[in-house]
Amino acid sequence: MTTTNDAFRKFLNKQEASLKSETFLDCEEVILLYEEFLEFSAEDCLSDEDVDLYTAQHKRDNKSYCDIFGPEHLTPSGIKDFLEDYIVEVGAGKKFIGTAATVLDSFFEWARDEGYIEEKAFETNSEVLEKYKKRH
Numbered sequence: 243m244t245t246t247n248d249a250f251r252k253f254l255n256k257q258e259a260s261l262k263s264e265t266f267l268d269c270e271e272v273i274l275l276y277e278e279f280l281e282f283s284a285e286d287c288l289s290d291e292d293v294d295l296y297t298a299q300h301k302r303d304n305k306s307y308c309d310i311f312g313p314e315h316l317t318p319s320g321i322k323d324f325l326e327d328y329i330v331e332v333g334a335g336k337k338f339i340g341t342a343a344t345v346l347d348s349f350f351e352w353a354r355d356e357g358y359i360e361e362k363a364f365e366t367n368s369e370v371l372e373k374y375k376k377r378h
Contacts, residue, residue, distance in 0.1 A: 246316065247308035249358050250277065253349050272345040279328040280307045280320070287320045313350075313358040318370045321346060325374050343374035 250273050257269050284307040285293050292311070299305045325339050334342075347368055354364035 243312050244358055245309050246280070246311055246313050247277070247306070249313045249353055249356070250308065250349075252356075253352050256352065257348075268341050269345050269348075272342045273349070275329065275332060275334075275342070276324055276346065277306075277308050279324045280316075282328075283320065283323065287317060287323075288315075313353045314360070314363065316350075316359075316367070318366055321367060321370050340375055343371045347371040347375065 254270055254273060258266050261269060284296055288296060292315070296307060296310055299310050325342060329339050329342055350359065350364050350367045350371070353359045354361060359367075
């Protein structure tokens with residue numbers, strides 16, 4: 243299984259090779275903020291079984307959410323919370339919300355192409371992200 247952390251690193255490596263420096267830095271900032279958000283909100287968006295797994299591995303091995311779960315655990319509700327609440331909490335403006343939605347959409351497209359998420363998950367996540375790309 244590929245962890246979310248592994249997928250993010252591979253995605254960023256690919257983006258770094260193809261994007262201008264300033265654009266890549268925005269991409270990297272979005273991914274780092276999303277990782278931070280996932281760690282802070284892990285127990286809020288997991289099933290009871292996954293909370294038990296997270297708690298055990300976090301305590302025993304000091305593993306983070308992104309080191310335990312794969313990209314298939316990234317949900318539309320978590321994406322909404324990240325874009326609507328977390329980005330605002332860290333002081334980013336509306337323009338950055340649009341940037342974050344664009345970066346996450348690129349990540350999910352890449353994750354689908356790499357076989358890390360199913361087509362249906364990609365479509366559902368893209369629908370959510372499209373609204374934020376248009377609004378901001």
